[in-house]
Amino acid sequence: METTPRDYLADRVDNQIAYFDTGAMRNQSRYRLLKSTGIVCNVLTTMTIALAFTVSSEHKTAMGIIALVLSTVVLFTYQWEEFHNYGAKWEKFRLVAEQLKSEKCLFVERAGRYDGHNDDQRNKIFVEAIEQIIRGTDISYFSLMVEPGRRIERRLESLGETTKEEHDA
DSSP states (O other), X not given: OOOOHHHHIIIIIHHHHHHHHHHHHHHXXXXXXXXXXXHHHHHHHXXXXXXXXXXXXXXXXXXXXXXXXXXXXXXXXXXXHHHHOXXXXXXXXXXXXXXXXXXXXXXXXXXXXXXXXXXHHHHHHHHHXXXXXXXXXXXXXXXXXXXXXXXXXXXXXXXXXXHHHHHHO
16 A cells, blocks of 8 residues: 555654654753763862862861762763763764755755656655665664674773783783
8 A cells, every 4th residue: 555745744754753853852861961960070079179178187088988979970970871872872863853854845845856856756756765864874873872882892802902911921
């Protein structure tokens, strides 16, 4: 059963635009939350360490513990973002949403590659363009998801090689 261009726009294109818009916003908020938390805790760590020199001896231990907790939060937010790639996902989702919106506008306005074609040709070109954008996204999204593990593996391998080289020397 063949779908009409209107059905394809509503059932496929608009749904994909909504999906990528939502994904971009979700990843943006997670990225900003982690980065903001990391920045605030980093500044507070520095301030806590500096203030530790001004407090009495009995409070120095408490200041050290506070600085340790804050610096641990900084490290956690950095590692969590590196593992989940919220910033890169935000960028990717936004890029795809904008590509889909642009392609839809060109199609609706009969502009660009859609100019000068009959309706059947336009529809075919449009479906191929949309599906190519989505297919390309699947591949790059998968590599984005796999990449954190590979980065960690590469680091571990290079640490192992360094340790082995130091041992052999």
